[in-house]
Amino acid sequence: MTHRLSTITTRTGDDGSTGLGDGSRVAKDCPRVRLLGEVDELNSHLGVLLCEPLPDAARAALVDTQHDLFDLGGEIAVPGYQAIGEIQVLRLESWLATLNADLPPLREFILPGGCRAAALAHVGRAVARRAERQAVTLAREDIVSPHVLHYLNRLSDxxxxxxxxxNVAAGAADVLWRHPGGR
Structure with a gap:
């Protein structure tokens, strides 16, 4: 394998711009770069979650998801390139069905918490929602594959x-929301 980066400090972004994968330069705060940052942050949060003790199947699925998110970032970094398709969305839907199968029905709103790993998953969920909102913002001014939007939506679910x-695996209870008035 050849070296991908020979230096990290390029100074080319000192003027507030950054290069996209197609060679174009854009402002570091444009919607496309903001989405890249949200996806990178989401992937980083999943990396922190992976530092926790997790069931093997969850660990494997999260690693696959990190690779998908890296590919999704590549798609966003190269206008016109597509890396995320229906297969990745369907894989998330399958994992969702598997996870849901053994859970009791949700009868109340829950708050982030329970065990540490569950709380970290909730942080990832919140960041996935933010990334999805940023993808919608980008889609208003440029082409974004519907698969990107679907993927981020499913991932937050x-x-x-x-x-x-x-929480179930750790023997921890979900943190239930207290309705105002104690109901």
Whole structure:
């Protein structure tokens, strides 16, 4: 394998711009770069979650998801390139169905918490939602594959259900929301 980066400090972004994968330069705060940052942050949060003790199947699925997110970032970094397709979305839907199968029905709103791994999954869910909102913003001014939007939407659902699953696996209860008035 050849070296991908011979130096990290390029100074080319000192003027507030950054290069996209197609060679074009854009402002570091444009919607495309913001989405790249959200996806990178989401992937980083999944990396922190992977530092926790997790069931083997969840660990494997999260690693696959990190690779998908890296590919999704590549798609966003290269206008016109497509890396995320229906197969990745369907894989998330399958994982979601598997996770949901053994969970009791959700009868109340829950708050982020329970065991540490579940709380970290909730942080990932919140960041996935933010990334999805940024993808919608980008789609208003440029072409974004619907698969990107679907993937981020499904991933936030998966991370919510994963949090519940991790609480069950750890013997921790979901943190139930207290309705105003104590009902």
């Amino acid at each position: 998966v991370l919510f259900v994963l949090a519940r699953h991790l």
